[in-house]
Amino acid sequence: MNTRIKKATRHTNQSEGLIFEKSSPGKRAFELPPLDVPAADPGRALGKVYRREGVEGFPEVSEIEVIRHFTRLSTWNYAIDLGMYPLGSCTMKYNPRVNEFVARLDGIATEHPFQPQELSQGCLKILRLLEKCLLEITGMDALTLQPAAGAHGELTGLLLIRAYLEKQGNPRKKVLIPDSAHGTNPATAVIAGYEVENIRSGPEGQVDIAKLREQVTPDVAALMVTNPSTLGIFEQSIPEIAEILHTKGALLYMDGANMNALTGVTRPGDFGVDVMHLNLHKTFSTPHGGGGPGAGPVAMKKILEPFRPVPILVEKEGGRLALESVRPDSIGRVKAFSGNFGVLVRALAYILAYGPGVRQATEDAVLNANYIRKNLEGVYDLPYSLPSMHEVVFSDAKQKKNGVSTMDIAKRLIDYGFHPYTTAFPLIVHGALMIEPTESESREECDLFIDAMKSIAEESASQPELVKTAPHTTRVKRLDEVGAARKPILRWKPGGSRSEAAD
Amino acid sequence: MRYLPKSTAERQQMLAAIGKKSIEELFSSIPERYRLRKPLNIPGPYSEEEIIQYFKARAAENSGGYTSFLGAGVYNHLRSVVTDAIIQRGEFLTSYTPYQAEITQGTLQAIFEFQTLMCQLTGQEVANASMYDGSTAATEAVLMAERLTGRQRVLAARSVHPEYREVLRTFAKNSGLQVEEIAFTKSGTVDPKALQGLLKDDVAAVVVQSPNFFGAIESYGALAAAAHSCGALLVVVITEAVSLGLVQPPAEADIVAMEGQSFGLAPSYGGPFAGVIASKDKNVRQMPGRLAGQTTDSEGCRGFVLTLATREQHIRREKATSNICTNQALCALAATVHMTLLGKEGLREMAGQNLSKAQFALGELLKVSGVRRTFDAPFFNEFTVELPKSVKLVNAQLVREKIIGPFVLGTAYPELTKHALVCVTETTTRAEIERFAGAVKKALEQPV
Numbered sequence: 036m037n038t039r040i041k042k043a044t045r046h047t048n049q050s051e052g053l054i055f056e057k058s059s060p061g062k063r064a065f066e067l068p069p070l071d072v073p074a075a076d077p078g079r080a081l082g083k084v085y086r087r088e089g090v091e092g093f094p095e096v097s098e099i100e101v102i103r104h105f106t107r108l109s110t111w112n113y114a115i116d117l118g119m120y121p122l123g124s125c126t127m128k129y130n131p132r133v134n135e136f137v138a139r140l141d142g143i144a145t146e147h148p149f150q151p152q153e154l155s156q157g158c159l160k161i162l163r164l165l166e167k168c169l170l171e172i173t174g175m176d177a178l179t180l181q182p183a184a185g186a187h188g189e190l191t192g193l194l195l196i197r198a199y200l201e202k203q204g205n206p207r208k209k210v211l212i213p214d215s216a217h218g219t220n221p222a223t224a225v226i227a228g229y230e231v232e233n234i235r236s237g238p239e240g241q242v243d244i245a246k247l248r249e250q251v252t253p254d255v256a257a258l259m260v261t262n263p264s265t266l267g268i269f270e271q272s273i274p275e276i277a278e279i280l281h282t283k284g285a286l287l288y289m290d291g292a293n294m295n296a297l298t299g300v301t302r303p304g305d306f307g308v309d310v311m312h313l314n315l316h317k318t319f320s321t322p323h324g325g326g327g328p329g330a331g332p333v334a335m336k337k338i339l340e341p342f343r344p345v346p347i348l349v350e351k352e353g354g355r356l357a358l359e360s361v362r363p364d365s366i367g368r369v370k371a372f373s374g375n376f377g378v379l380v381r382a383l384a385y386i387l388a389y390g391p392g393v394r395q396a397t398e399d400a401v402l403n404a405n406y407i408r409k410n411l412e413g414v415y416d417l418p419y420s421l422p423s424m425h426e427v428v429f430s431d432a433k434q435k436k437n438g439v440s441t442m443d444i445a446k447r448l449i450d451y452g453f454h455p456y457t458t459a460f461p462l463i464v465h466g467a468l469m470i471e472p473t474e475s476e477s478r479e480e481c482d483l484f485i486d487a488m489k490s491i492a493e494e495s496a497s498q499p500e501l502v503k504t505a506p507h508t509t510r511v512k513r514l515d516e517v518g519a520a521r522k523p524i525l526r527w528k529p530g531g532s533r534s535e536a537a538d
Numbered sequence: 539m540r541y542l543p544k545s546t547a548e549r550q551q552m553l554a555a556i557g558k559k560s561i562e563e564l565f566s567s568i569p570e571r572y573r574l575r576k577p578l579n580i581p582g583p584y585s586e587e588e589i590i591q592y593f594k595a596r597a598a599e600n601s602g603g604y605t606s607f608l609g610a611g612v613y614n615h616l617r618s619v620v621t622d623a624i625i626q627r628g629e630f631l632t633s634y635t636p637y638q639a640e641i642t643q644g645t646l647q648a649i650f651e652f653q654t655l656m657c658q659l660t661g662q663e664v665a666n667a668s669m670y671d672g673s674t675a676a677t678e679a680v681l682m683a684e685r686l687t688g689r690q691r692v693l694a695a696r697s698v699h700p701e702y703r704e705v706l707r708t709f710a711k712n713s714g715l716q717v718e719e720i721a722f723t724k725s726g727t728v729d730p731k732a733l734q735g736l737l738k739d740d741v742a743a744v745v746v747q748s749p750n751f752f753g754a755i756e757s758y759g760a761l762a763a764a765a766h767s768c769g770a771l772l773v774v775v776i777t778e779a780v781s782l783g784l785v786q787p788p789a790e791a792d793i794v795a796m797e798g799q800s801f802g803l804a805p806s807y808g809g810p811f812a813g814v815i816a817s818k819d820k821n822v823r824q825m826p827g828r829l830a831g832q833t834t835d836s837e838g839c840r841g842f843v844l845t846l847a848t849r850e851q852h853i854r855r856e857k858a859t860s861n862i863c864t865n866q867a868l869c870a871l872a873a874t875v876h877m878t879l880l881g882k883e884g885l886r887e888m889a890g891q892n893l894s895k896a897q898f899a900l901g902e903l904l905k906v907s908g909v910r911r912t913f914d915a916p917f918f919n920e921f922t923v924e925l926p927k928s929v930k931l932v933n934a935q936l937v938r939e940k941i942i943g944p945f946v947l948g949t950a951y952p953e954l955t956k957h958a959l960v961c962v963t964e965t966t967t968r969a970e971i972e973r974f975a976g977a978v979k980k981a982l983e984q985p986v
Contacts, residue, residue, distance in 0.1 A: 054651055054878055065618055065879040070891050071968040072898035077784050080893055081916045085755050087786050092658045093882040101620060101878050109629035111643035116628030129541055130632050133586045139622065139804070142597025147608045148808035150601050150942050151933070157599030158807045168580045183670035183809065184864040186851070190709075197712065222851035222861035226681075228712030231856045269567040299578055300565055306572045316864060324625075324868025325645035326635035326828065327668070328810035344708070367708030371611060371673035371701040372808025384589050390582020392539055394574075399542055401564045402552055409556040422567045446640070455638050460852075477543035478552055509640040511841040516639075519833035519845040523822065525664050526654040 040490070042118065042483050043452025048510045051107040054094045055527045064098040092529065111510055112325070113454045119480050123426045123457035123469025124217070124265060126295045126317035128400075131388060134321065134381035143380060148372040152357050158376065159356035162348055165383040169313060172386075172393075173291075174304025175334035179343045180374045185292060186219040187369065188312030188331025189259070191344060193227035194366040195310055195335060196257050196286050198342040202364065207256035207285070213242055215266060215461040220259045220290060229256060236463050240266045240419040242276055251283045261290040262303070265461035265469070266419050267404065267426035269296070277307025286310065294318040295473065296401060296425035299394030303334075310335040319382035330378040344369045399474035400425045403481055407472055410485040414492045418464050425473070431466035439495040439502050441466045446513065447494065447505035451487035539583065605970045606942040609920045609961025610751070611672070611699050611777045612808065613800045615888070616965060621802045621875045625868055635828075635867070639843045645867065646842035649830035652874040659779065659877075660794045661787030662816035667828040668870040669813030669862065672797025673705040676745065676775045678826045678860055679795040679815055680706060683743035683771040684715060685824045685859065686792075691741045695720045695728045697750035698775055700950035706745075720744075726754035726913025726922065733764055741770040748774060748788065749781055752947075752959065753896075753920030754913050762790035780963075781918040783889030793817045802876025803869055812869035823849060826860030891964035892919035895971065899962040902975035908982055912957050920961045922947065922954075927982055929958045935981035941974055 077086050096104070113120070120127035138144060146158055166178045182188035193210065200206045209232045210224040221231045234250055237243035242260065251258075258280055262270045270276065277287045289303050289311035295318045297303070303311050315321050316329035323329075335343075345365050346358035358373060389396060401424055408417070408427040415429035431441040445455030445468075457469035472481060495502050506512070544552075549561075558564060565573060584592065606614065625631065629644060636642030636649075649667045656665035669675040680692055692710065694703055696719045703719075710717050721732040728746050737744070744765040748756035758774065765772040771792035776782070779800045788794055798812035799805075815825060822829070823846070831845035851858040880888060896919045903909050908926035923944075925932055933943035948955035962971060 051647075053647070053654075055654065058881075061883075063881045063883045064620075065616075065881070065884040067616065067884070067887055067891060067964060070894055072894050072971070074890065075894040075897040077890065077893060080897055081755065081785065081918075085757075085785050085916055087782070087784055089882050089886050090658050090783065093655070093885060094878050095881045095883065096878065098620060098879070101875065102624070104878070105624045105648070105875055106627070108644035108647055109624075109627045111641075111647075112629040112633045112645055113638075113641040114629045115632035120632075120634065122634055125634055127632075127634055131541060133589050135626060135631070137590060137593035138806075140593055140597045142600045142602045143593060144804035144806050145602075146600050146807040147606055147612055147614075147805045147942070149608050149610055149612070149945055150604075150606065151937060154601040154604065154937070154942065155807070157596035160599065161593075161596050164581070171579050183674070183866075184862070186861040186863045187670060187674070190861060194708070194712070217863075218851040218853070218855045218858070219861050219863050221856035222854070222858040225856045226709065226713065226861055228714075271567055271569060274569065274572070297568075299574065301568050301572045301574055306569075314864075322631045322868070323634045323864075325630055325633045325642070325648075325871065326867030327864040328670075328866040328869055329864040330810075367711075368673075368701060368704040369708055370705060370809070371671060371699065375670075375809035376807035377804070377810050380593070384593065386580060387582045387584045387589050387592065388541065388586075389539065390580055390584070391577035392583050393578065393580075395539055395542060398561045398564070399544060399549070402549060402561065405556050405558075405564055406552045422564070424565075424567070445638070449638070449641055454634075454641065474542055478548045480543075481552075506640050511640055511643060511839055512835040512837055514639050514835050514841045514843050515833045516843050516845065519831040519843050520848075523829070523845055524832040525650075525822070525829055525845075526657045527650070 040451050043450065045508050048110055049107050051104060053527050054104055055092065057096055057100060058094040060095055062095045062097050064096055064101045118452055119472060119476050119484055120454040121456045121470045121472050122454065123471040124292055126471060126473055128320050128473040129475040130320055130322040131385060134384040137384050138377045138380045156356060159348065161380060161383055163356055165379055166348065168386045169332055169334060172298055173311065173334040174302025176337040177340035177343060178332055178334045180332045180379055181344045181369050182331035182333060183370055183375050184327065184329040185312055185314040185331045186223055188333045189219055189223040190226055191369050192288055192310045192312055192333045193223060195339045195342045197227055198366050199339055200256055208254045210256055211250055211258040213260060215264050215463045216259060216261055217290060217292060239421055240264060240268055241270060244272055244275060247276065248279055251279055251285055253283065255285045257286045257288050259288040259290060261292060263293045263296045263424040266428045267423045268419065268421045269424055274307045292317060293425060296397065298397045300397050310339055315378055315382040320385045321378045321381040328375050328378055330375045342366050346373055396474045403472040403474065403476055406481055407470060407485060411488055414489055415468060426469060426471035428464055429468040430464050431468065434495040435466060437495050437499040439499050441468050443503045443505065444491050447491045447502045448487060449506040450508045453484055453487060601942060604940050604942045607944045607960050607974060608942055610945040610959055612805045613778055614805060614963050614965045615780060615800050617802050618879050620879055621872050624875045625872050630871055636844060639841065643841060646830050648871050648874055650832060650842050652870045653830060655874060655877050656814050656816050659782045659787065660796065660816045661789030662794050663819045664822050665814055665816035666825055667830060668865040668867060669815055669827055670866060671809060671811045671813045672777055672795060673702040675795040675813030675815050676702045677706045677709045679773045679793040680743050680745060681713060682793055682824050682826065683773060686821060687742045687771060689740050689742035690715050692717045692743050692745065693720050693736050693741055694745040695747065697722045697728060697752055698745055698747040699751050699777055702775060725915040726752045727756050727915045728761060730760060737764060737768045739768050741768055743771045743773045745773045745775060747777065749778055749918045749920060752913055752922045753917040754915035755785060755917060758788050758790045778918060780889050780892060783885040784893060785918060798873045801873035803872055810866055810869050812866045812873050824859055827862050827865060888964055895962045895964065895966055896921060899960060899971045902971055903978065906975060906979045906982065919963055920959060922957055922959050924957050929956060932978060932981045935984060936977050939977045941977055
C-alpha cells in the first residue's frame with residue numbers, strides 16, 4: 036500500500052461464522068427469574084393444535100459467545116466513530132452519546148403508549164418542545180411527528196396535499212419531480228395515488244423555470260423539490276417556483292433531506308414551501324444505526340393543518356398536554372401509537388445541545404464542503420459550477436479516460452481509511468461522486484481526505500488496475516452482486532442449502 | 539461547541555484557503571431577503587449535564603412507580619443488558635445502510651441472521667431486513683397481496699389491532715383498495731360464516747391477527763383454506779412475537795406481518811420498534827424493503843450484500859414495490875441479539891412464563907364477583923374480561939393504587955363497553971397480580 040497514506044493501516048479481523056453454525060443443543064445465554072405462579076400446561080391451555088415444540092433451528096449459545104459473535108461482526112463495519120463518512124445526501128455526522136443515554140432513562144424508555152395521559156406528561160412535553168423547535172427551524176405553522184422515516188414523511192406530506200385539494204373539489208392527477216430527485220420521491224407519489232411527471236434540470240442543474248411554467252397545468256397537484264438540490268446547489272428561484280405553483284392552485288413540497296445546509300441560516304417556510312419533511316436521523320443526528328430507525332416529521336403551512344395525521348398533540352387548559360385521535364379532516368393514522376418516540380428524544384437532545392448555535396454547525400458543514408471542493412477542483416471534473424452548499428458533486432469524467440469509474444475510486448477510498456462518498460447519484464451527473472463531509476470533520480480529517488482523493492486520481496492515471504480492483508485491504512474483496520441476485524440465498528438453512536427464491 | 543472540531547483560527551484559515559472573506563459569502567446563493575438575520579428562538583445551548591437533567595425531569599413526570607397491565611400491541615418483556623451493550627457499539631450505531639458491502643459485513647451478516655430467525659419463528663421461507671413497525675408492515679403486506687393477485691378487495695378481521703386497521707385505511711384509500719371488515723364470533727376469533735359471506739374471487743387478501751387484539755389465538759388452517767379457495771392470500775399479523783415460542787407458527791399464511799418489539803425493544807412510548815414481512819420464496823420479487831443475501835467475493839470467500847434491489851425505490855423509482863428507504867435496522871439488530879441470547883430454551887421458557895402468569899391472572903380476576911371472561915378461545919398472555927362497571931371508572935380507581943389498568947376496549951369496539959383487555963408478561967410478579975385483582979375487587983365494590 037502507498038506509504039503516503041496516513042490514516043489507514045491493515046488490521047487483522049477475526050473470522051466469524053453464522054450464529055447458527057456455532058449453536059449446540061442445551062446451551063443458553065439468558066436465564067429468567069423462577070416462575071412464581073403454577074406452571075400452566077401448554078397442551079391444556081392452548082390445545083394441541085396450538086402447541087409448538089420449540090423453534091426449529093433457533094440458536095443455542097452462551098453469553099460470552101453472543102458477545103464475541105456480535106463484537107467480531109461489529110469490527111467488520113466502518114462507522115462515523117472511526118472516521119469521515121462522506122456519503123452525499125446521507126448527512127453522516129457525529130451522534131452524541133448523551134442522546135443515547137437520555138433515550139434509555141427509566142421514565143422515558145419504559146413508557147407505554149396507552150398509559151393514561153396524566154401519567155405521560157413528561158413524554159408529551161418532550162414532543163411539544165421538539166415541535167416548537169422544529170417549527171422555529173423550518174418557519175412553518177404546524178407539524179406532525181408521526182412519520183417513522185423520510186419516505187414515510189414524504190408520503191404523509193403528499194397525503195396532506197391530496198386531502199387539501201380533495202376538500203377543494205379535485206385532488207388532481209400529477210406530481211412533478213425533477214430528474215435529480217431521490218428515488219423515494221417518485222415511489223412515494225405513486226403510493227399517494229399520483230402520476231409522476233419528471234421535469235428536466237436546466238443547464239446549471241437548477242429547475243428550468245420556463246419549462247416548469249409549461250408543465251404546471253390544472254392537473255398538477257404539487258412539485259416535489261429537494262433544496263439544496265442533490266447537486267448541493269440552492270434553488271435560487273424557489274420563491275418564483277412557489278409562485279408559479281400557487282398561481283395554478285398547486286402546492287410546493289420540499290424534501291428536507293438536505294436541511295443540514297439551511298438550519299439557522301434560512302427557513303423553507305419563509306421562501307414559499309407549503310409542506311416539507313425533515314430527516315431527524317440526518318440533520319438532527321439521531322444515529323443511522325446501519326439503516327434506521329429514523330423519524331420524518333412533516334412541517335406545513337396553516338392551510339394543511341386540519342389534515343394532519345392523528346394523534347394530534349394539543350394543549351389543554353392549565354398547560355396540560357393531550358394526544359387526540361378524533362379529527363374530522365385528518366388523513367388518518369400513518370403509524371400505530373405515537374411516532375418513533377425514542378428517535379424524537381434523541382433529536383431534541385441534539386437541538387438542546389446547540390440551541391440557536393445550531394447555525395454554527397450549518398456554517399461548518401458548508402465550509403467543509405467548499406474546502407474540499409476548492410482542493411479537488413481540477414483533480415476531478417466539476418460538472419456544475421454554481422456555488423456548493425453542504426455537499427459537492429464531481430464526476431469521474433477525467434478518470435474515465437483510463438477506464439476508472441466513480442465506483443472504482445470509491446472502493447479505493449476504502450483502502451485509504453474512508454467510507455466512500457455516494458456513487459452514481461444524482462442521476463443527472465454521469466459517474467457522480469457526491470461528497471458530503473458534514474460539520475463533524477476537523478480540518479485535519481478533511482486534509483487527509485483531500486490527500487487520499489488526489490492520490491487516487493494519480494493512481495487512476497499511473498496504475499488504473501490498482502484502483503479498478505480495489506479494495507485491497509478489506510476482509511472481503513468485491514462481492515458478486517450479480518450472482519447474489521440471480522440465485523438468492525436469503526437465509527441460513529441447516530447444511531447450508533440455499534433458499535430457492537423465484538427467478 | 540463541544541461537537542464541532544474546529545477552532546476559530548482554523549475556520550479563518552479554511553475560509554482563506556477557499557478565497558472567501560466571511561462565512562456569509564458561502565451562503566451568497568440564498569437570496570438576501572430569505573437569510574435569517576436573528577438567532578433562532580430555541581432553548582440551549584445546554585451542557586451534557588443540563589441535557590440529562592432536562593430529560594430526568596421529564597421522566598419524573600411519567601409513570602414511574604406504577605404497575606401496568608397494558609399490552610395491546612406493546613409489551614413489557616425482560617431485556618438483557620447485553621443487547622444494549624452490543625447495539626451501542628459505534629460500529630453498529632454510527633454506520634449507514636450497508637450499500638458498501640466490503641466495509642459493512644457486520645451489519646449485513648446480522649441482517650442475514652435476522653432474516654433467518656424471522657423465518658424460523660414465523661414458519662415462512664423468506665423475511666426482509668425490517669419495516670417501520672407492525673402496523674406499516676401489515677399495510678405493506680396488503681399492498682404486496684394486491685400486486686401478487688391483481689385484486690383490490692381486502693377483508694380485514696375486526697379482531698386485528700384497531701390502529702393497524704386505521705393505518706391500512708389511510709394508505710388503502712389512495713391505492714384504490716376497498717377494505718371490508720370481518721366480524722368475530724362469541725369465542726373472540728374470526729367468524730368463518732362472515733368470512734365466507736364476504737369471500738369472492740375479487741379478494742386480494744384476508745387479514746387476520748393471532749393472538750388477535752382480544753388475545754385469542756386463531757386457527758390458521760381453516761382461514762387459509764377459505765382464502766385460497768377464492769384465490770385470495772392469507773395475511774397473518776402478529777403483534778406479540780413471544781407467543782411464537784409456544785404457539786404454532788402461521789406456516790399456512792402467504793404473508794406474515796409482524797411487530798418485533800417484544801424481542802429486546804423497550805416500549806419507548808410507542809417506538810422505535812421493528813416491523814417484519816415474511817413470505818414464501820415465490821413471492822420475494824414483490825416484497826417491499828431491503829434484503830441481505832449471501833454471496834462470495836472475488837476470492838471465493840463467503841460474504842453478504844443487499845440484493846434484489848431492483849424492487850426498491852433507489853433503482854426502480856416510481857415502479858418500486860414500496861417507497862421505504864430507511865428502515866429500523868438497529869432495532870432489528872437489537873431483536874437479533876435478544877433472540878440469540880434467549881435461544882431455543884430461553885424463548886420457550888419466556889413464552890411458558892407468559893402463558894402461566896396470564897392463566898394465573900385470569901383465575902385471580904374470575905374470583906372477583908361480577909368479573910366474567912368475555913371469550914373462550916385459547917389465549918397467550920392477553921385476555922378479555924367483562925366488568926360489571928365502566929372500565930374507565932375502574933381504571934381511575936386503580937391509578938390511585940399506583941396500578942395502570944387494562945386497555946379499555948369500548949372506544950374501538952362499541953359492542954364491548956365494560957370489556958377490558960388484560961396483559962400479563964413474565965415481568966409481572968405474582969404479588970402484583972394479586973394486588974391488581976384485589977384493587978379491581980375494591981374498585982367494583984365502590985359505589986358509583
